[in-house]
Structure formats: C-alpha cells, structure tokens
Amino acid sequence: MERKKHKRIIAQTLAALSRGLGVFFGSNRIALIIKLKNNSTPEIYDPSGLLDENTEQIQRFLKSPTLKKELKQANWITNLDYNLLPNLKIANTISFGCNMKHIAMQYWIVERQSDLCSKEPILRWLEFAASQLHLDIMDKKNLRENISNLAIESYAMHAVRDHLSDLRTQALGMDVALSFYNILDTIINIASTREEGAWARGGIAFVDPSVIDHVNFMASFPSHEQPTLEDIKHCRKLIQAVEGSTRLLISDGTTIVGISQSQLPKGTVVADFKGRFGFLRFDNKTICAFTESGFVGTNRRPNLDTLERLLHTFQLSEEEANALLNCSFNIVEYAQGRKHGCSIVLDLGEPPTYISGLSLTSPLDLKIPENISLSASFAKIDGALHINKEAQLLSFASLLDGPSMAQECRGRGARYNSALRFSARHPDVVVIVVSSDRPISIIYKGSEYNRLIGKEITFCPKNQPDSTQFSE
Known part of the structure; x- marks a missing residue:
C-alpha cells in the first residue's frame, strides 16, 4: 500500500514539474531516478524517453565508487537538509541530484534547450521539487495532498528570486x-x-x-x-x-x-x-x-532543437543538415522579429515534390547570406517557401493542400492545418510553421513532431527503462 502511494506521489510531482517547466522554457521532457532506501534498486521515471539513449552511461554512474561513497557518508542529514550528489553529466540536459533523510537518492533530469537564458533558475526549481517530494514521502497522514504540486507548478518567479x-x-x-x-x-x-x-x-x-x-x-x-x-x-x-x-x-x-x-x-x-x-x-x-x-527562461530566439533531432533521422550529411538548420533559423527569426507568420517546406526527397507556387528559373542557394535575406522577404508573401535538401529555394508563395484529416486543430489557423494535410501525403517533407504570435510548430507525417507540452505524465510509460538493470 505504501509503495503504491509513493508511486502516485512521484507521478504527481513529475506532472506538476512538467507543466511548470513547459510554460517557463518550452520543454517538459523530464526524468527522475530515485532510491527510497540505500539498499533498494534505483527506479526510473522517464515518461518522455529522455534517458533512452543514455542507459549505459546511467548504469555506470549509479555503480560508480564516487556515488556510493557520497551515499554512505550522508548520515548527518536532518529532515530539512540535503546532501548534494555528484552531477549526472548527460549531454543536453540539466540535472540536480541529492539525498535526504527519507529518500536515499534522487536525480532530476530536464532536457536543456538551446534558447535557455540560464540554467540556474531551473536548478533552483529542481531543488524545490526534490524538497517537496521528500516532504510528501514523509507525510504519513496525507495532509499535503496536492499542495506541493500546486507550489511546484507555479514556482517560476520563486526560482528566479532564489537565483538572484x-x-x-x-x-x-x-x-x-x-x-x-x-x-x-x-x-x-x-x-x-x-x-x-x-x-x-x-x-x-x-x-x-x-x-x-x-x-x-x-x-x-x-x-x-x-x-x-x-x-x-x-x-x-x-x-x-x-x-x-x-x-x-x-x-x-x-x-x-x-x-x-x-x-x-x-x-x-x-x-x-x-x-x-x-x-x-x-x-x-x-x-x-x-x-x-x-x-x-528563454532568450526569445528561435528554438529549432526539435527540427535538428528530426533531421538526424534522415540520410543527410552533417553539412546538409547544418545548411538547412541555418537557413531555417534565419528565416524564422526574421518572421518572428516582424511578427508575421510563414511556412517553410523542407523537401528531403529525391526528386523534390512538385508544389504549386511561384517557381524560380534557377534555385536560390541558401548557403549564401544575401539569398537567405531575400528568402526571408519572400516569406512575408502568402504561401510557403519550398526548399530542397541541398538548401536551395525552389519556389515561394507555394500552396499546400491535401484531404481533411482527424488530426486537424480548429484552434489553429489555415497555415497550420494545411501543413498537417500536406505532410500527411508526403513523408519526405518537413514543414516549419511560424505563427504571427511567435510559436513554432514542426509538422511531419501529418502531426506535430515530438509535441510534448501538455502531455499527461503517468507512472509506467511504455518507454520507461527496466530499473532492474541498475541493481548490483
């Protein structure tokens, strides 16, 4: 019964933290590695698959002599204190680890976005979440039900204040x-x-x-x-x-x-x-x-981390991927700075898909800065920019069409839903949709790629790593 209660508390804490961080800096991909007792096996809570590619690194870290030494030396901790644990160095993440009197170890890991101003408010937020989880685990009479979750979700100003x-x-x-x-x-x-x-x-x-x-x-x-x-x-x-x-x-x-x-x-x-x-x-x-x-928490520059991850799934050279990212970033930044929406079709197929629009006699090489500037100006015209895998602009004012589909969102405009329809019919196409009020959507195969904000956190996601692999 107690174990079931602990699982529920952890899941609720993860969900609250995910919602708060999603609003603060646009990413709610979080994970938790926790041991309630020194002699127990670490449990992994990873609803968004953040740690999927780092299983071996985590396994080595949890068995390292340095971490074991820190865990054994923390006998002095009181109910309100914690001992800071060695940093879990996973690429493109922010992590906070500590052990407390009633939780032998907890590591909170958050995906780090490229447009983050400073990681320190995030660390203060994770520190607060760790302390609230500890207090909830200590609470035997359920007097704190949902109180800590509300505090964690709305901790943005307090995290900034703590860092200042x-x-x-x-x-x-x-x-x-x-x-x-x-x-x-x-x-x-x-x-x-x-x-x-x-x-x-x-x-x-x-x-x-x-x-x-x-x-x-x-x-x-x-x-x-x-x-x-x-x-x-x-x-x-x-x-x-x-x-x-x-x-x-x-x-x-x-x-x-x-x-x-x-x-x-x-x-x-x-x-x-x-x-x-x-x-x-x-x-x-x-x-x-x-x-x-x-x-x-963001610096308000375009965040195309999702696009970068998606491009890595295609058979592109590093030079091709970087060229596409660079021209996309500059066009999106231009559109956001002037508060107009636009659509960019990255056509990665061979040969490129035909799209009705205003074609160019010779493709415009977007590796040249002057051509990127011209393309950004073309983006102000109704319709999409059509760019091939060599980062060449093939046409602008292009019309995206396709049959209606269930995934359409009536709360979004025609630009967004047209991209859903078009990408559903063309699997080698990625569409970047920029709204006039700044949000960026990456559309692939008829849906918004890797859309995690607002996703409900559950205790046992399908992609959670098997925690038994971390046992002694």
Whole structure:
C-alpha cells in the first residue's frame, strides 16, 4: 500500500514539474531516478524517453565508487537538509541530484534547450521539487495532498528570486536590504502597463541601498518626491525618459531615485523593457526574460532543437543538415522579429515534390547570406517557401493542400492545418510553421513532431527503462 502511494506521489510531482517547466522554457521532457532506501534498486521515471539513449552511461554512474561513497557518508542529514550528489553529466540536459533523510537518492533530469537564458533558475526549481517530494514521502497522514504540486507548478518567479538571492549574497554578502519579490512584482506590473497605447521600452536598475552612493547620477530626485515602486503608472511614465538611450532609471528597491548612464555598482539587477517583453540581468548576466504574463527562461530566439533531432533521422550529411538548420533559423527569426507568420517546406526527397507556387528559373542557394535575406522577404508573401535538401529555394508563395484529416486543430489557423494535410501525403517533407504570435510548430507525417507540452505524465510509460538493470 505504501509503495503504491509513493508511486502516485512521484507521478504527481513529475506532472506538476512538467507543466511548470513547459510554460517557463518550452520543454517538459523530464526524468527522475530515485532510491527510497540505500539498499533498494534505483527506479526510473522517464515518461518522455529522455534517458533512452543514455542507459549505459546511467548504469555506470549509479555503480560508480564516487556515488556510493557520497551515499554512505550522508548520515548527518536532518529532515530539512540535503546532501548534494555528484552531477549526472548527460549531454543536453540539466540535472540536480541529492539525498535526504527519507529518500536515499534522487536525480532530476530536464532536457536543456538551446534558447535557455540560464540554467540556474531551473536548478533552483529542481531543488524545490526534490524538497517537496521528500516532504510528501514523509507525510504519513496525507495532509499535503496536492499542495506541493500546486507550489511546484507555479514556482517560476520563486526560482528566479532564489537565483538572484544567491547571486546577491555572493556579490554583497547576506546583510542587504533589496527585496526581490517587490522588484519582480514591479517588473511584471510595468511590463503589463501601456502608456498612451505603447508598451514600456527602456531600463530600470535596482541598486542595493548600501552601494547606491556609488552611482554617478545625471539627475536625481528629492527624497520626498521620489516615485514609489507601488505607483506603477508613475514609474511607467518615467521610463519614457530613458527610452531609446543607454540611460537607466535607478531604484533602491523602494523608490525611483534618479537617472544614470554610468557604470553600475556590483550586485545590480537591471530590467530591460523591449516592448511586450524584456530581459532580467544581474551584473550584465542574463537571468531570464519576462512578458506581461510572467517570467520565462528563454532568450526569445528561435528554438529549432526539435527540427535538428528530426533531421538526424534522415540520410543527410552533417553539412546538409547544418545548411538547412541555418537557413531555417534565419528565416524564422526574421518572421518572428516582424511578427508575421510563414511556412517553410523542407523537401528531403529525391526528386523534390512538385508544389504549386511561384517557381524560380534557377534555385536560390541558401548557403549564401544575401539569398537567405531575400528568402526571408519572400516569406512575408502568402504561401510557403519550398526548399530542397541541398538548401536551395525552389519556389515561394507555394500552396499546400491535401484531404481533411482527424488530426486537424480548429484552434489553429489555415497555415497550420494545411501543413498537417500536406505532410500527411508526403513523408519526405518537413514543414516549419511560424505563427504571427511567435510559436513554432514542426509538422511531419501529418502531426506535430515530438509535441510534448501538455502531455499527461503517468507512472509506467511504455518507454520507461527496466530499473532492474541498475541493481548490483
């Protein structure tokens, strides 16, 4: 009975973490390796097959003398402490491992995306998930039912705050007066406030009061007239004074003190507003991005990791795959930057499929930067770009058609559903669909390839590795 309860708790924790990370940085491929007791066999929870290609590496790691030594030396741990375990170094992942009093070992592994600003907020999130799972396992009376899951799923702002707090402690020590929750709330409120119909553009630097005297002000305000951060409309109006310049509003975490464009003291947090989004930095290191809805972990550049994985399943040389990725990335980035949708057909068959459109007399070689720029301009015209496996543009304004199918999504537009229909009839074709509101979909064989966000996590997925292979 107790084992069944533990399985349910683990599955619910994985599901909550998956939903939260899916919103924060676009990937919810997560896995957990866990041992409840030192003498038990490690169990693998891998609903999305993240560890499928690394089974042997994991097996060697779990049997390594270094890990065994760490597990045996952790007798001092109390209910609220943990011992950090050696890093599980799996390519293109972020991992956090620890052992606690009632869980001998837990390793959380998350897929790392190429457009991630910083892995540190993710590590703080995994640390929190590990602690909540430990508390749930300890709970014998089921008093915490669903409480931790809600906290884990909505931990984005807290993960950012935890990382900022760690950085600030390293830079200035523990005795500092800056309240990060107040600052983060202010940033989101300003990001969601328009002034005369326009979104905020400019920057605010949050300087710790202990070092604010080191700032060289261009202009400062009398203490009794300094706008408080609670007065969002006033702060939003003041940002217009630094728009389109290197100047920054300077805040002590409570009020707007003045304006400066000199070098900022160590331990400064900067919110760089760029319209409907912005970036949060600590001492010039990008921590995350933000929108009017909250904080996100991506740098807002196109993420074509899914396309890269898919291209590796075709018989393409490394040079051909890289050329296709490069031209696709640049065209997608151009479309996203100008907020228009587009479709790109990567035709990997021999010979290429005929598509009705405006054909070119001679294919345009997209290995040449000038030709990529021209193709990006063609993408603004209704219809799809048709590119062959040699990264040559064959036609633009191409019409994608096909019979209706059950997988169509009425919540998406004609561009998306046309790509579903067309790719279902042509198995050697990959279609990249860019929506005007930025999302990217990779369509292959009539469905969205590797679509994992929103996928329900269960305890026993079919592709879960057999945990008995890790026994002694």
